[in-house]
Amino acid sequence: MIDTQLASFLQEGLGIYLGTRDDALRPEGARALAAAIDADGAHVTVYAAEIAAERLRANLESNGQIAVSFARPIDDRACQVKGVCVGIRPASGEERPLIDGQWAAFMRSLDAIGIPSSLAGAWVTWPALAIRLRVTAVFDQTPGPHAGAALE
Amino acid sequence: MTPPLESLTSCFQGLLPAQLFTCAKDGTPNAAYLSHVEYVDSRHVALSFQFFNKSRRNITENPHALVALVDPDTGQGWRLRLLYVRSETEGPVFDRMALRIEAIASYCGLKGIFRLRAADIYEVLSVDPLPEEPACEARRRQRESLSPVFTLAALQDLSARINRAETLEQLVDSILAGLEASFGFRYSMILVPSEDERTLVTLATRGYDEDGAGAEVRIGEGICGMVAEARKPIRISGLLRGMLYALASQREARGELPRPPIRLPGLPNPESQLGVALLVRGELVGVLCIESEVPYRFHEEDKTTIELLGSYLAIAIQNMQLHERAAEPRTEAHAPASRATGPARRAAAGVRREVVYYNGAECVFVDGEYLIRSLPAKILWRLLNEHQTTGRTEFTNRELRLDRSLNLPEWKDNLESRLILLRRRLEQKCPDIRLAPCGRGRFVLELGCEPVLQTRP
Numbered sequence: 001m002i003d004t005q006l007a008s009f010l011q012e013g014l015g016i017y018l019g020t021r022d023d024a025l026r027p028e029g030a031r032a033l034a035a036a037i038d039a040d041g042a043h044v045t046v047y048a049a050e051i052a053a054e055r056l057r058a059n060l061e062s063n064g065q066i067a068v069s070f071a072r073p074i075d076d077r078a079c080q081v082k083g084v085c086v087g088i089r090p091a092s093g094e095e096r097p098l099i100d101g102q103w104a105a106f107m108r109s110l111d112a113i114g115i116p117s118s119l120a121g122a123w124v125t126w127p128a129l130a131i132r133l134r135v136t137a138v139f140d141q142t143p144g145p146h147a148g149a150a151l152e
Numbered sequence: 153m154t155p156p157l158e159s160l161t162s163c164f165q166g167l168l169p170a171q172l173f174t175c176a177k178d179g180t181p182n183a184a185y186l187s188h189v190e191y192v193d194s195r196h197v198a199l200s201f202q203f204f205n206k207s208r209r210n211i212t213e214n215p216h217a218l219v220a221l222v223d224p225d226t227g228q229g230w231r232l233r234l235l236y237v238r239s240e241t242e243g244p245v246f247d248r249m250a251l252r253i254e255a256i257a258s259y260c261g262l263k264g265i266f267r268l269r270a271a272d273i274y275e276v277l278s279v280d281p282l283p284e285e286p287a288c289e290a291r292r293r294q295r296e297s298l299s300p301v302f303t304l305a306a307l308q309d310l311s312a313r314i315n316r317a318e319t320l321e322q323l324v325d326s327i328l329a330g331l332e333a334s335f336g337f338r339y340s341m342i343l344v345p346s347e348d349e350r351t352l353v354t355l356a357t358r359g360y361d362e363d364g365a366g367a368e369v370r371i372g373e374g375i376c377g378m379v380a381e382a383r384k385p386i387r388i389s390g391l392l393r394g395m396l397y398a399l400a401s402q403r404e405a406r407g408e409l410p411r412p413p414i415r416l417p418g419l420p421n422p423e424s425q426l427g428v429a430l431l432v433r434g435e436l437v438g439v440l441c442i443e444s445e446v447p448y449r450f451h452e453e454d455k456t457t458i459e460l461l462g463s464y465l466a467i468a469i470q471n472m473q474l475h476e477r478a479a480e481p482r483t484e485a486h487a488p489a490s491r492a493t494g495p496a497r498r499a500a501a502g503v504r505r506e507v508v509y510y511n512g513a514e515c516v517f518v519d520g521e522y523l524i525r526s527l528p529a530k531i532l533w534r535l536l537n538e539h540q541t542t543g544r545t546e547f548t549n550r551e552l553r554l555d556r557s558l559n560l561p562e563w564k565d566n567l568e569s570r571l572i573l574l575r576r577r578l579e580q581k582c583p584d585i586r587l588a589p590c591g592r593g594r595f596v597l598e599l600g601c602e603p604v605l606q607t608r609p
Contacts, residue, residue, distance in 0.1 A: 017220070019173040019183035027173035027181055027218045031229070031284070052284040069171070069183035082180060115168060119227035121288040139206075141184060148205055 001135045002044070002081070006151070007037035009077070010044075010070050013105025018048060018131065019067040020059035028059055032068065033125050034102035036095075044068065044081060045132045047091050047099045053129040060085040066133050069141065073109045078141035079151065083133035091128040099128055154279045157194050160230060163221040164191045172199065173218040174210035182206050189219060189232075190249055192273060197232065198245050200253065201270040208272075211236045217274060222285065226292045229285025234274035246271040251382050302457040306334040314465075319589070320472045320568045321575075327465055328358035331442065339419055339443040343369060343376050344569050345436055347527050352380055352439060355569055356576075357417050364417035365576035366524055376439045379427035383436065385459050386427045419443045428458050430466035437466040476568050480550045480593030503584060503601040509533045510608050518582045528574035530558050535587075535597050536605055549593045571595070 002010070016032035030052035036045045046068055048056075060066065064085040071078035091099065103125055107117035138151040163170075172186040184207045190198040197219075201208055211217060215236035222229050240246045250268040310330040317323035324342050331337040339359035343352040346368065354367040372381040379386050430438040440462060508517045515525035516532055524532070531552060538544055549567055553560055560567060575587045584600030 015185075017171045017173075017183045019175075019181040021175040021179065021181045024216075025175045025177075025179060025214050026216045026233075027175045029171060029173035029183060029218050029220055029231075030282075031171075031220070049284040052282070063179065065179055065181050067181040067183045069185070071169075071185055078185065080183060115224075118288060118291065119168075119222065119224070120285075121290075122227065122286045123229075124284040124286075 001138055002037050002041040004041075006079070006138070007041065009072075010035050010037055010079070010081075011102065012072075013102040013109065015071045015073060015106060016046065017069045018046060018053075018056060019069070020056045021063070021065060022059050023062060028056055030055055033128060034099040035068070035070070036098060042135050043086070043132060044083065044135060045130050047095070047128045047130055049124045050090070050127045050129050051124055053088070053131060056131075057088060057129075060088060060131065066131070068133070071141070073106075073113050073115070076142060080139045080141050081133075081135055082137040082139070083135045085131060085133050087130075087132040089130050089132075091130045095128075095130065096126065099125065155281075157191065157197070157276055157279060160221065160223070160279070161191060162225050163223050163230060164189050164197075168222045168224050170222075171220040172207050173220070174207045175214050175216065176206075176210045177213040182210055186219065188249075188252075189221060190245065190271070192245055195276055196237070196273055197234070197276055198240075198249060198271040198273050200249055200268055201239065201272050202253070202268060211272065220282070223287065225294075226287035227285065228287035228292075229282035231278075231280045231282055233277040233280075235277055237273045237275050239270035239272050241270050243271075245273070247382075247384070251378060251384060251386055252388060254378060301335050302454060307457075307461070309334040310461075311464075314468050317472070319592075320469070320476055321572045323468060323472045324356040324572070325358075327440075327468075328356055332358060337442045337444065339445075341376075341417065341441050342430075342438050343380075343441070344438040344566065345371075345380070347566075352376055353526075353573060354417075355438070355573060360417035360419075362417050363576060363580050365580070366528075366573055367417065375425055375427045376441050379429050379439050379441075380436055383429045383431060383434075385429065385462070386425075387454075388425045419445060426454075426458060428462035430462050430469065432463070432466045432470045435470075437469050440465065473566070473568055476593065477549075481548060481591075505582065505584070505601045505603050506606065507536060507603045508606045508608055512609055518585075521581060523581050524574060524577045527558065527560070528570045528577070531570065532574055532578075532585075533605075534558065536585075536603055539597055539599075540603075540605060545597045546590065547595060547597065549595075 011034075013034075016035060017029055018032050019027060019029045021027050030048055032046045032048040034047045036047075038044065066083050066085050068081045068083070069078065070081070107120060110117050110120075140149045140151055170186040170189050172184050174182045176182065184205065186199060188200055190200070192198050199219075217234040217236060219232045219234060220229060221232065246268070249271050253268045310327075313326045313330040313333070314323060317326045327342065328340045331340050341354055341357040341364065343354050345351075346353045350371055352369045352371065354364050354369075357364045369377045371377050375386055375388065424444045426442045428440045428442075429436060430440055506519050509515075509529065510517070513525060514529055516523045516529040523529070534552075534555065534557065535547060538547075549571070552558060553565060553567060571587065578585050578587065585603065586598040586600070588596045588598055590596050
């Protein structure tokens, strides 16, 4: 579902948000810090601060439905991955460099467009949870004529 | 405890994009970027509906939504739980949002593409701070230390400066100087309606490298043009503006947008802009535009004060125009040349300047370079020809008013502002032709060169 080119975009350090919903179809969401795409292109692990991800846990355990939006601040290239949650676990110490690296890249891109990354100076990035999902669909969300189109 | 929505005003300025979470009827969640959340009242916000996208379809099926916002001053993240109530396609909220979108789009030559279809009104069910995105303490302290801009003392100071002005030229300059001295607005300009009623022309600027006097803007285009058309203030800050500005720059570089003869001055990437219509009894006297390098310089409450200030300035400008006109000497139109001393000045110079008047375009070029068009061009052409024929150097505003060839309207001809414009363009582009005031309603044509006059079709 996710080819290597798209995978490399999704892992370069983007603005990432996780969307879920409860059984009454009320949405819940949180910012994520980083993403790792499986080699098969069919599974994605998204990392979010534990304090934020805990808000989503009940929804993910109840219905598993998840949407992940990715956006690159410098050119607004954006995409949304839909899927079903297949596991939630604490992120390990070995995964921390991956999280910190992508988060730092995202911060640099904010600075590049004039948003001072010092705004995020007190934001919590650790401990983190790893949310693993099976991908069901991928959509282009870059503003323009192709926004909303499904990516094969 | 849910904090009041009013305490989140800086989040509603659109500098940082927000995130909108919705859910389809079949239970599929959706997460999408959102350029702007508009404050409506203490219980409602509005989201712009510009495109038929997934979020919009979800809302029609399921009214629950969630918005994540970041305070651009402190970094504090907020979560707003929303319930869709209705879509408005008219009224003050729609107008405010539509105007801002149109202004930004128009600024970039994209008018009509980024059109607001509706202002979607949501009830705010709860407002919660996000524990994972706390405020940065240093930035919070910095915001709390900022003093208010529009204090009574500052308004009083500006008013005193304006009252000291004796001519329209002094008045417009003192307004812009006062905005800097009293409020710290370093970059500003005043535009006035042109003769053809479809354009605004820049009369005075402050703070920019280029003077910009004479730069024209079509009514309805760009921030100043939109302000003139809508006759309402427009305040813009943030990312969307920056993005579209970049897009417009690229298009201009590729030759897709025409370059104007005189470029309107402006900061390369202002953090905030404010345009105010200067109105007297519904008549547009001009447009005041202020730019700032500081984000969020203009807050909602500032806009109200600036609007009030705008009507005060409009009255001051109109009053000065009437005053100058009433105080003009009532000498004959073809007064004898009291200072027909042209030859001495001409001889001193020895420099020849080719001054060409284009009849079709009604514009003047000096040594092949564009100087000015429309009424100020006709005035200059008349003065230079009169001087060449009779040697006269002293002229009155009144004789220009009575000159049928200039075709000035009998009432509200704005002659003074056109003369200011002409004087400023000459100072910039051809300083050896000067129009020096010499008493109320009189001026002297001073030549440091020998103009060689030509007309072309």
